[in-house]
Amino acid sequence: MTLPRAVILISGRGSNMEAILRETQSGILEGQCTICGVLSNREDALGIKRAQALGFPTRIVSSKGHDSTAYGQKLLTALSDWTPDVIVLAGFMRILSRDVIAAYRGRIVNIHPADTAAYQGPDGYGWAASNKLTETSITVHLVDEGVDTGPVLHQEPVSLEGAFTREDIAERGLQVEHALYSRCLAQLFAGHYDAVITSFQLQRGRE
Numbered sequence: 178m179t180l181p182r183a184v185i186l187i188s189g190r191g192s193n194m195e196a197i198l199r200e201t202q203s204g205i206l207e208g209q210c211t212i213c214g215v216l217s218n219r220e221d222a223l224g225i226k227r228a229q230a231l232g233f234p235t236r237i238v239s240s241k242g243h244d245s246t247a248y249g250q251k252l253l254t255a256l257s258d259w260t261p262d263v264i265v266l267a268g269f270m271r272i273l274s275r276d277v278i279a280a281y282r283g284r285i286v287n288i289h290p291a292d293t294a295a296y297q298g299p300d301g302y303g304w305a306a307s308n309k310l311t312e313t314s315i316t317v318h319l320v321d322e323g324v325d326t327g328p329v330l331h332q333e334p335v336s337l338e339g340a341f342t343r344e345d346i347a348e349r350g351l352q353v354e355h356a357l358y359s360r361c362l363a364q365l366f367a368g369h370y371d372a373v374i375t376s377f378q379l380q381r382g383r384e
């Protein structure tokens with residue numbers, strides 16, 4: 178049986194990436210997919226060292242000085258070497274160009290540390306802290322041309338009772354993220370989200 182091939186894109190710390198890589202080595206993703214490699218748009222991304230320490234191929238494709246379209250072309254070239262079926266964004270902080278979305282439409286997933294209907298953009302935990310939320314959500318969604326706007330695959334509530342600072346909130350949220358992302362990917366590879374994915378792919382003609 179050929180396993181689906183996935184590439185993980187990161188920009189920084191890579192804690193979600195590491196959780197996923199570990200689940201492929203012994204856990205819920207074992208035997209469910211092949212992680213072809215980890216790609217970062219930043220040379221200084223700590224996640225690159227973490228991926229290497231676990232024995233996974235890594236690649237830096239720097240986005241410095243490139244606009245979205247030019248970077249998209251660089252990314253497409255690099256990704257084609259790995260021929261991924263699925264692209265997993267895990268703290269990847271560049272907006273993907275329309276060309277990249279079109280090439281992998283319905284096959285790019287992202288994790289967002291908030292309810293995407295309520296908040297889009299960076300630092301979802303800072304947003305939860307400044308709005309004094311008592312509950313937030315972690316969202317796993319397909320990536321479209323917008324920022325954190327694609328169809329939702331799964332949302333998990335996180336109680337913030339007793340968590341007041343951004344740090345407390347992030348600690349709580351990340352714990353949920355680390356378990357949730359691999360679980361959602363396992364469901365994705367098992368075909369659980371096929372209907373949402375197909376419907377999103379069929380919207381192509383209407384844009």
Ligand code: GAR
Pocket residue numbers: 187189190191192193194224267268269288289290298299300301325351354
């Ligand atoms: C995570 O909290 C992830 O949800 C968030 O960046 C962090 C990356 O941490 N992503 C977004 O905000 C996307 N809009 P990590 O590098 O330790 O996985």
